[in-house]
Amino acid sequence: MADDTVHQLRYSISALTARSVTIYPTRAAVVRDIADVAIKPGRTEITINNLTPLADEHSIKVEGHGMSAGAVVTDMTVDSVANRMMGEDSEDSEDSEDGESEESEDEDALRPPELKAVIAELKALRSTREELQNRLRSAGERLGYLRRNMQYCAENVPAMPELEGYKSQDEALYKEMKGVREEIEKVDKQINAVVKKEARLQRAFDRQRRKPRRERELKKALKRDKREEKREQKLQLPSRVYRIKITVENGVLPAETKTVTAVAEMGRSRKPEDDEMPVRELPYLRISYITGGASWTPHYDLRLDSTKQQGTLTYRAHYTNRTGETWKDAKITLSTSQNTFSGLEDKVPWMAAWNVTLQSASSREVRDDGGLLSPAEVKLRKELHAVTQSSMPQETVNVVKDTYRPRYSYNPASPSYSPVAATNTAPEALRDALRAKKKRVSTATTTSSSSYRAAAEPSSDDERRLTRFNSAHRERERASPPSPPPPPSDGPSSRFPLAELAKLQVATSSAESHGMTTIYDLPGVRTITSSKLIRRHIITDVTLPTVEFSHLAVPKLRSSVFLKARVINPKAGGVTFLHGKAGLTLDGSFMGNTSIPLCVPGDHFDVGLGVDESIQVHYSKPSKKSSSQGMIMMKENVVNYCRSIRIHNARQGPVKIFVLDQVPVSDDERLRISLLQPRGLRDEGDQVAVAPAKSKLGTAQMRKNGEILWELRMDNGGDLDLPLEYEARMPQGSAIVVK
Template identity: 20%
Template structure:
């Protein structure tokens, strides 16, 4: 007897029972590229060896990333991965149920059509009887009247019954159409490849209703940071809204999940470069490092960057929309025409194309075959003459003056379009700091379908102190630009991303937040028409003298700045003295009272605190000594 019991126990250990597991996505950590998904389920196991089959898993799963956890009293023997389809037993049962309903409806439909045919024939008979009765002679008037009344009443009953049967038939046909649609949707999933995770376990005693979780990494998901920078008053901090554009097309929907956004990028190699011995005259080549910088177990995605210029004037084009073809993923060029875009891994071939589009320019496409793609756009004369309004007002964007050299890592204030003001409430989050990254844990359930669309979530707002400064180069452009300088910006842990600029709830445009290794981050909020600057050449100071073989010319300029605002401003005015590369030409008698002068470059800076409704004047003058036979051209305008 003991031998029989032992034999049965050994048989149970050797025989693996396959058990489908119904699991749901509970938690998702979205990285800048890719995401880690955690599913949970409850299982019951008999004594012995069993196979747990988790279905409906993304086909973009990385097999090496699978983790299985449970506190149940059983041993995990192995974890395997294979491709399956979306249909499971529940869906197969649904197909059977729908087909049964279709047969029942078909029987009712045939019966109703038979009844309808009978009533149509009766209608024909009644019509014929009317003709026959009308042709009979010698029929009494009372009998004729009774016959007509009967035929009229019966005809009414037949027609009403026909109408009822036709309505029933129409309803049954619609029901059949709806069931066919359901079958089409379910059967379409037969060809959709999904993953299955098979977990082999061994239980020495029965296990009941024990929680188990599986975690795995998927491709075709990620998030990009975006910002709203808002200025209300010059004496108040900047309000910054930190947002996240989340996307995924992994193949499985995330419904009401616990969502965490991480600034980590699993695709970026964590291996630091190593300097190799460099022999002068031989190549100092580190191309292998750059080629493998994205190498990792999850197969590297790509990041593409480049510059967009105009074919007409060879100048950078700001505000160009750079988009992955057939997706909602994209960015726009900054003031200098530069762009940078993260490309999700394993895109379909038709999506590995960048589309460049801008107002007044012909769109262009470029296949992604390199990490650096420059593009030249042609003007579209027809589009320049035709203005199309699509739900919002387009405003003309003036040419932006080149920024001062000392302002680096700023946002360019490029006016692209006027948008309606929309303020949102940040989600409840918990912010955590890891040794090499930062994460934002959203505390309310969140849903992101697998449709490739971008879903924007505002994760936090901060008021950051800033120093405001107005800047103008009146020699080039008399418009005054407003800048906000943020000191020690690194502690706010910004990431590069798209930014929207607002001043007093007025949308100024979009640009990219380009970060550089500087102590101060400067943001340009565009032109301030409330500060007026003019630069005038003073004729009374202009003189021309001839001494010997030399010619001496004097130049003088007045710059007038007026503040029409109701608050004081800090104004930086830049100008320049000419410099000489010819020993026969000298620049002398240089004067610029109250200004900082760079003797090497000739640049001049006035820093002025300008009170409300006040104006301030500054001057510069210089002389140019050159050979009498030569020609000195005033190019200071």
Template identity: 25%
Template sequence: MTVPATVTEAPPPFQDHVIELVSSEASKITGVSVYTSRAEITRLFKLDLKTGQNQIIIDGLPNGIDKDSVRVDGHGSATIHDVTISPTPPKPAAVLTSPTLEELRTKQTSIENAKERAKNASDFLVTYLSKQDPPQIDPRKLQDIIDNYETASHKLDEKLTKLRADQRVVSEELRKEEEILRLNYAATAPSGMLYRRATVAVFADAEGPVELELRYAVTNATWTPIYDVRIDTEAGLKDKPVVLTYKASIAQHTGEDWRGVPIVLETSKPTVGVNLPSIHPWKLSVYAPPPPPRYPAQPMMGMPMMGQPPVIIQSRSRSSSRSRSRSRERRRRSRSRSRSPRRIVIQQPSIIALPAQSMPPPPVLQQMMAEASRASDFNVTFTVPGLMSIPSDRIAHSVTIVKLELGTTLEWVSIPKVDAKVYLKAVIKNASDYSFLSGTSSIYLDGSFIAKSRIPSVSPGQSFDCSLGLDPSIRVTYPPLSKNLVQTGFVTKSKTQTYTQQIAIHSTKSVAVDNLIIRDQVPVSEDSTIIVKLSLPSLEAPDVRNASNTKTMFSMQKETVVNKSGVRVPAPVNVGNGVVAQWDGVDNVLSEDDVGSLGKDGLLFWKCSVPPQGKVNLSLRYEVSAPVDSRITGLSN
């Protein structure tokens, strides 16, 4: 039995379906993550797919979109095959029209035609009258001809006048209607910053609704931290006299308006690529300079120029006869040396660059980032409560992140040698769980705005200085320096000058000032024959020669203390009631090896406690010794 072959018919091919959408009309923004130099937008599209291949074309995306950042997720019985980003093809120029505009244009044409007819009729009357032959006209009819011409011309003139007035009215109405059409078109047409297209290929097993979530990064969006710092100096015993309001200033001009969207502020750098970077071999070699190039003989030797290669000047014989007589001797000498002619090499000044080491390639998508401090080992994320609307207008919009009450220590600082004014600053400790990013701050002191300043990056637990301006209630007097010259020595004559500087402090405050810092200096010798000795206050520099031995390092000091970095440094010297003196920079010493540098720059300070309505007097005395015949420069400073 012969079994007939079974013929299987191929299923009909699926038809491609094209769905064209405009981003702002067919979707809504469900989330915005703003970084310091860009933003990530999430849009949700709801649409119906046909069975088979669907090509979804989304127009109106920002020009600043990062095509490598585009991601599409879907919900429904469909498969996403491909996503591409391309410029939006140019469209034909839009024709702006309306029934009102067409009616006005028809009326304008009718008026133009009526004006042309009236002008032709007027020209005809003039031509007709000019062709009349006066001798052949009946004198009794001459007056009638003139009267008829006058009447007809008057009617035509009135008609032309009315037509011109009607034309002006219609022209103004036309202008207004065209302006309305242009404004309406500009309000609905995509802006010049929204000419990117996303094409998404989706295969649907069955017809039905789906949801597509489009995510993309875009430039021209940023946020920066700003602060309001309010300090209450009159609340003396208050534990937390500082109220710091942490804000974010958000601005964007991406071309898209963010209307009623949730916003998240990120301090990290957005990363599009997920590939692990590679490291290349680090090779070293001995630099071998290339041989100097040869140049033709120069007629004259000029001055060498910086950066030029060596100039090689071939030596010349004084005469051809001497050259021939010495040729044999030169040939004999050439056996034991190079055959190149004797030459004079003038080496130009140059900088020889060593070969650069092989470095890994730069990471993808380098972005300028503001300095961001970290909480634990993670970047900080701030979620803005509620919904915000931020149009694409470059205007900064402020939102409050958190309001904190912090503790502070007030310090009054003066450098009377430079300026006798007293400056007030607050040392504020970040006792919160928030990391402060570097940003501008508005400073309010006792309810009054005093200045704009800048807060550095501060991690939780760290402190920062906040300048509060001048405090006129504390006066510092810095009279002229007094000096006394004494000559000593018998065989080797030397001269010693003693300098004394008095500093007077007067506080008119009704409360005590516990942290008044007065900074000054003594000269520093740069010559071994000049000796500078500080006698008041009795600060002694650490022994630099024994700096490596911590046991003998402070042999000249009676006491030591531990600074903010945990390093043991010389203790301050008590010079009076509530006044201590210390070398400047003790809190900046980071290791025991750096302690020996204290006092080498001649900078010192007093820390004073001034009672209410009280006065404090400070004295600075030092000696400068040098040979009698030496002339010391710099003392006038």
């Protein structure tokens, strides 16, 4: 090489505009342009400083446009260096404090000329008085010295000097002091007059400047608040950052050198406009990299209407920039590539298989109930027993022990009959017990820490959620007279143009699908600073024309009826719902937060809406009857088990209810279990029509693991009974045990 000169070009990331930023769920692809990059003949070293330390150094790529034909990238290095921008924050704060002091000095310059003259006059009078005070003190000291000298001479000098000289000096000093005192009195009167005049002028000036002063003080307070807010939101600058060095050689390498085109990654499918120059007719360099510290998550607002069987879903994106960099004038794109994620907390209980077998009646494994209760019921009773054994009042213990007391006494003729009166089934009794425990803890402990209270006291969120649905529906179903028409008025349209009365609009995004990835382009360009803030953007609003509401009860495990909504994602919209959190509103009442699973167009997802208190379910106590059948040598025991499920519906209009129960499944060929009610169910998949009450039709289906599913339709409220009866046949001397 004839010339070893290396041309240097230096840039800082903070000074570069961001052409585009594609945000993934846990990171972002950033593309930046460096305009007017002059690649001279020979070797040029381009240094880019202050790249975020969260960037993946192996993802950094460069490309160039408008370069000379002989420019070739021959080397690129990435190293970690100290951040030189660490001290800028403190300098900014010092500058702001200096600005405040300058504002306070400007207050003196705003005084009127008359007030300034009075202040100057008062200052001159006080200076004159100070000089007179000095003259008076000097004359007094000289007079005192003269008199002490005369006394000394009278006591110690035999021949007294002439006294006329002392007398004349004494009189002169006395007259001088007297004159000075008179001048001081005159100056004091002038000072008092000027002080009063100054106070009067200052009050007038204060009245005149009170409003501007308040405005300035308010501006200062706002500036302080903004600085404090910025300080809280701003992330701590990293101590070390990346530095990129790119070596470009122009006209140096041999002509036969093999090369490939340098291409930067856009983080998405490339578009024709990606090759447009940021500045026309100028060469520019493009750098791309993947960085952490950026993310976006889907969030939804789901609004359901149970009367119209419809809904609306607002699809929002929450995105953040915590990379330590500012994306200036960037085109923001959200991508679903590599999406990774994590309801209403009151979930429907689910039954496990109830498998039984035979043991000798004298075996220790045989329970007292003789196989009457499923494992889930036994577990529930043990949990309730553990609660009752804790330190609770005796009346609470008695309530919990009565686990399966009916929810209501079914006697419509009785004047005290109330189908929605809450009594003490297992979950409600347990909840009442926890309330009593919470009250006792709060009265016995007065100085507990917040962490202890959080651990000792049960949360009331579930209690509010359980009652919110019932109260909302009672308000809707309560008969109310129609609202009177509003009084006639001119209305706002007579005072404002129609254009001014238009509703505020919200910008949404456009969507494109590329294979298994969907990208959402946010409109326009925007500058996103690095901070702790979460920014929100509405992607789209989706109308849900079909929402199916149904109820599900598993009375064996909980005497409550759960409301469920099946939301169908319309094919026409073509929007795929990603797994994310959702705020749920039902019939205008906010229910709480739930989650939405991945759902493609044409598919559906279910949303649990908690317990519907307007529908009550009662699971009667089990009963059994034993008998013996067969010949003497081949006798067998026959045990008949009976249970009944009673449902009371206080809602108006048609209601679809699913009820789930089960019978045990034998794992021993000597134990034969047959279902008697509902009739006709024997094998898995069997389905029969049932009519539990007049004008109330439905079906019963046998499912796997002995589960029985009733699908019922109730119109305009009422009650119905679902009998469940099965028998077990076994050799004499045997007993049923749960595996």
